[in-house]
Amino acid sequence: MKALIAVIVLTALALVGSRRAFVPGKLPFAVQPFFTGAEFIIIGLLLGSDFLNVIDDATLELLRPFVCVILGWVGFLFGLQFDRRTVNNLPSGYVAVSAVEGVVTLATVLPVAWYLLMKSTNAAPNVIAIAAVTLAASATCTGLTALALAEEHGRPASRHVMTLLRFISSLDPAVGVIAAGVGLSLFAVHPFDAASFPMTLQWLVISVCLGFVTAWIFVSLTLTRTSQAELTVYLLGAIALAGGVAFALHLSALFVSFICGLVVANLTHVRSIRGRVMTIMAHGDRFLYLLLLVLAGAYWKLPDIRVLFAALVYVGVRLVGKVAGGYLSTRRLARHHAVPPLIGLGLVSQGGMGLAIIVELRLVVNQPLTEAVMSVAILAIVINEFLAPWLAIRAAGRAGGSGS
């Protein structure tokens, strides 16, 4: 009965949410940060086993194949956006800025997370490693909702800065997805020591190969003219295959399907297919994203005071990484455009990809440490979503309203 109620509630929430959520301007700005999507995580937490127990552990287990497909969907769609022609048409230097910002954030969070986890837990070294890498990978991701709110409610900001922030937010999750993929490939189920390290590298190669093979299968199926219905079947088949294989091998479904989407997007003869695939995927995107938010909340275990403390530390270190990353990555651009030094403040929202990375960790490595890490990260995401619109306005405002 619980499963039935859970499915009814989930469907209703996703339906209502897909129409009502993320639409700036309907509420006063002071209230809007509470409704940037994080509220669905809270709803999930309330429906989860720690409170109402509507979405209990058995239901979550029942929904696991579905979550596998959602994660594969998210990764594939993200990879599909990296079409070579589209990327080449981006303003000069934006890709490099996004990559540098992401890497700096990753490099800032990773050692701190690793050190603190080593000091505070007695989990196996490979589990500590994967938890630290995942926290850092999730930290690199930036969401777009806060920027939309900032644009709606903020002071007249530099158009150039807002465009730059939007591009960084769209592109920097790639660093996170790659880091999560590498992390899971290297450490998820294998011993962590210097001697076995070269052997574990094979799983990274396998991850990449899986992405290429599923992309090849998908592309070879679309070589002849296919109807939209057939394309949907092939797409779902490729996503389920890539995501399922990745999970079965304890690899990252996000990373494998990201590679798959990336390869599909960049094969010349499937350009026309890319648009059609995007149309199919856009149709269910918001619905699936909201389901992911609610399910993430249900996976989240009731935080205790240590988790709250750890989340605050995580938010702080990530903020330092974002500000440092934003500053360092935009130095070259700053010679030609007015770029505020604290542009990183506009990148605080962690977004859906950051959450997907954390959910994936929980599904692949089911250990007490990863459960705790998930609680820390989700709490941090909620805090970040709340702070992000204000900080984004501050970041954009620093440009001096040049409107350039």
Next chain:
Amino acid sequence: MACDPGRRTGGGERLVIRRLITLSAVGVFVWLLLRVIEISPSATPAESTFMLGFALLSAALLGEIVEHLHLPRITGYILAGILFGPFAASLLSSRVLEPLSALNHMAFAFIGLAAGAELKLAVLKGRWRSIVFLIVCTATVVMIGVGGFFFVTASWRGFLGDLPPLQILAVAGMVGVIAAARSPSSAIAIIAETKADGPFSETILGVSVAMDVVIICLFAVATAVAGLAFAPEQGLDFVFVFEVTGEIAMSIALGVLLGAIMGLYLKREGPQVSLVIVGLCFLVYRFSEIVGHYLEETHDLGVGLEPLLICAAAGFTIQNLSHQGTRLLGAMDRVALPVYVVFFTMAGARLDLSALATSWGIALAIAGFRIAMIMLGTRLATSLAGDPEPFRRYSWLGFVTQAGLSLALISQLESKFPDWGTGLVTILVAVVAINQLIGPVAFKMALEKVGEARRGSSPRKGPS
């Protein structure tokens, strides 16, 4: 299910070869992966997801291949299930399929909704004579004919052990009812695939859906009579008949209510209609299951709700009472193909080929006799209704397929009569397997013969 008209170019053979290469590559890829992945006694959700992906791809590929051989795509999906199922390559083993059973039930409910939505009252009103005659004549002729044939062969070959003639007759009655069952799911899938539209397809679909209700009632009566033959001291078990009648009435009422609500949702242009429909079908299946468990545990009743009937009634209500049928069918069309692929591939994987292997002779004889009776029944019905010649000649081709309902009734038979039911089940499952394989081909052929299959849907007719 729809195909792009004109999507096939002249190189049909090349396409088939390409598809075969891709299919082989996918098969080898999965086979290699299964060597790497540690196989656990119960499949993990990840394994099932991965095999779901494989099932979708391989079945869609085989569907395309058989389409070039002028066969319906669902035959390809069923073949994929057989080829990769537990009795052949064993990639889609029952262990892997188990976690996906909810998906299968959801697909069944979805097909019921589509079948109901395809039934337009305005068309059916004009065809009611044909529909009634077809139901009455084919049901009667097939039940008496196949039942009689079974009685004679069972008495002669003795595969029911040493049962007295009266009890063999009672069993033959149940076999006759099972033989009269059809498959609305296959009918709707073929109609969708061929984009058939017209009185012939409407009639066949109408008869198939209505026949489901008739068969469920008749089976209840036949089981009650059989119970009397086997245990005369207990008297006629009318309770079971009433239970089944109540089950049907409740299912239809719930379906009408659901249809009215869904009609309102469609009228108000609610968002994500396709996903809502899929979710709704899942809810109907789960709700029916929960009600069934509840009635069994609390009131010791072996009945529940019928998801197919609920959804068919809901689809019918949306089409004919809320007048949102076009919107519903449009939204369903967007997600229909993946649903059909999953449903028929799983149906193929579940086909018990070992049953066919052990009793193919008697199964073939029963299947052949059943087809002959269907021909006789439809000829009689169409003559009485005054249908045009193409109807008289080709109607029988639409009623060959058997699937879900027949298998459900067979399993009921086994559970009610465990002493001798198992041996009979093997034969009856083999008959269903034969009908499931040849039925879709026959119905597609009929739709082409009467000219209701749209030109673009057939590869040989598609302009380049």
